Amino acid sequence: MSRTCDVVVAGGSIAGLAFASEAAKLGLSVLVAEEHLEVGEPEKCDGLVSLRGLRRYGYPPGAEVVQDRIDCAVLHSPSGKRFTVNADGLDVVVLDRSAYDKQVAAAAEAAGASIMTGRRVGEVTETGDSVTVKAGDEEVQAKFLVDATGPASSPKHGILPAAKYEVEGEWIREHVVEVFLDARKYPGFFAWVIPFGEHRAKVGAAGRGVSPFRALDGFLEGRSTTVLRKVAAPIYIGGPAQRFVRGRRIYVGESAGQVKPTTAGGIMTSIAGAAAAARWVSSSIHEGRPSLPAGYQKEWEGDFMKEMKAMLRLRGVFEKLSNQDLEGVFSVLAASKLAQKLSKTDFDFHATALLGALGVPGLLRIAGLVASAEVRSLLLER
Ligand SMILES: Cc1cc2nc3c(=O)[nH]c(=O)nc-3n(C[C@H](O)[C@H](O)[C@H](O)COP(=O)(O)OP(=O)(O)OC[C@H]3O[C@@H](n4cnc5c(N)ncnc54)[C@H](O)[C@@H]3O)c2cc1C
Structure with a gap:
């Protein structure tokens, strides 16, 4: 079977879905191919975001998607010193990330995009003015391919293995995010606790050259905990990629390195990248100017590069x-x-x-x- 559309998107997570939603609103025919059978699954991300950031780009979460509101963040030194920041005015929430992706998928479909699940994008062939993409057993011809495959395409130097558990325990403080720094246990990163309801949290650990699961098990030792779910997932801390556009391939979200190098948070910055890319791709197709999408990188960098550079220095x-x-x-x-x-x-x-x-x-x-x-x-x- 084969079909045609303006843009085929590889990856149906937040960047791919936000791109599809924006591009469909701008009148493009968009097909998203997601390798997993269900959008949002398996859930890897902890969903800590600022509502301000999501509102800025037009994707505020519905109330049913918000699991917790954060009042303060506590940083712990290796010896147990604490540094507390009141987050009352920062509008920080914890999202059910799987449900949030489904919300954005529904917006994309309502705007006219098609989403195919259980379809892995394989071979991509670029000819003069189009790309041919193998998505599962189907061949799709499009003017552009948007690569939103996340860590599968992000620059390899920036990837750090991480372990994440969803847990229950009396020691978990509702509305309080905790970060534990220790250069021996978590070199170059940290262990974290992100609450998502009464005595429930998403806890994780990562560090260069350490086993993240061993580090996380060590963190939980002495804290009476029931583990509900375990996830292994790479985080990305390497900074933006050199080029977001290569020929007719456009990289958005984590595959373009649009992630904060300090915390590995990438929801808002990926949505921003996807939205900017959709505008430039739409102008390119409507005006018949194939080189136009490259302008999207400048726009995203204008918004974020100063901050990204500061984060990389820190x-x-x-x-x-x-x-x-x-x-x-x-x-x-x-x-x-x-x-x-x-x-x-x-x-x-x-x-x-x-x-x-x-x-x-x-x-x-x-x-x-x-x-x-x-x-x-x-x-x-x-
Ligand atoms: C443990 C962990 C905790 C995190 N916590 C936070 C947080 O609290 N706050 C925050 O802002 N960010 C957080 N992040 C980062 C955030 O999850 C990512 O930055 C964000 O999801 C990037 O979105 P994306 O769409 O670019 O990529 P991804 O979310 O990685 O999605 C890529 C999608 O592409 C699909 N795919 C891959 N290859 C193919 C293929 N060949 N064909 C079809 N589909 C394919 C995958 O199945 C997946 O659905 C966390 C990440 C991890 C790993």
């Missing part, structure tokens, strides 16, 4: 910190008015917010504790 510093350094940094954080300042910023732009709130005095204090070229480079840029 990551550069963070990856070099020993546990002793981390203790020192926690003392600097506690001594400044940082928590108060951060509670009034934007969750999605936390790196520039953090650097701005620390200012030169804070960075100088950290530079005094941590002799690293990365901290010096942060200072030189201020």
Whole structure:
């Protein structure tokens, strides 16, 4: 069997679905091929997002999709020092990510897009003015292929294996996100607890060169816990890809590296990428100008590149910190008015917010504790 459409989308998760929804609204015929049998499954993501970010791009979640509202975030040092940020005003929620994807899929279908599940995109052949895509046993001809296959296509250097469990336990604090830093247990990343109801949480761990499952089991030792579900999933922390558009292939979401390198959060930034790509692809098709989609990269970078660069620099510093350094940094954080300042910023732009709130005095204090070229480079840029 073979059919034709304007755009075929490989991957029916948040980026692919948001692209399909936006492109269909702009009058394009769009076909999404998702390899799994059900949109949103298997669920990997924890769904921590700011409503502000989702509203900005036109995809606020329905009330039934929101599992929890976050009041505060607590960072723990290796020795147990705490740094707490009040998140009351930040509009941060935890989504049932599977249900959210289904909500966006319904919006895409209502706009006229077709979604085929259980169809893996395989061979792709590019000819002069079209692409031919094998989706399951069907051949689809389109003007463009949108690659929204997530970590399957994202730059390999940025991938870190992670373990995630859904758990129940009396120790879980409702409305409180907790992050545990320890350079020995979770080198280059952390363990996290994201509540999603009374005494329920999505907990996870990742770190360079460690087994994430061993790290997470170690974290749960001594915390009386019932494990409801276990997931192995790679997270992406490598920063945006060099090129979002290659010929008639357009990369959106995680496959374009549109993910925060500090936290690996990518829901909002992927939707933003998908929406921008849909506008540029639509103009390209309507105006008959095949090179136009490349403009989408500039638009996304205009919105996010400053923040992404700040996040990559913070990551550069963070990856070099020993546990002793981390203790020192926690003392600097506690001594400044940082928590108060951060509670009034934007969750999605936390790196520039953090650097701005620390200012030169804070960075100088950290530079005094941590002799690293990365901290010096942060200072030189201020
Ligand atoms: C453990 C974990 C926790 C996370 N927590 C958060 C969080 O709290 N907040 C946040 O903002 N982000 C979080 N993220 C990141 C977020 O999930 C991703 O950035 C986001 O889902 C990226 O969306 P995407 O559509 O680009 O890719 P993905 O969600 O990875 O989707 C890719 C889709 O493509 C499909 N696919 C792959 N290959 C093919 C193929 N050949 N043919 C057809 N279909 C294919 C896959 O089945 C999948 O449905 C988390 C990620 C992980 C792994």
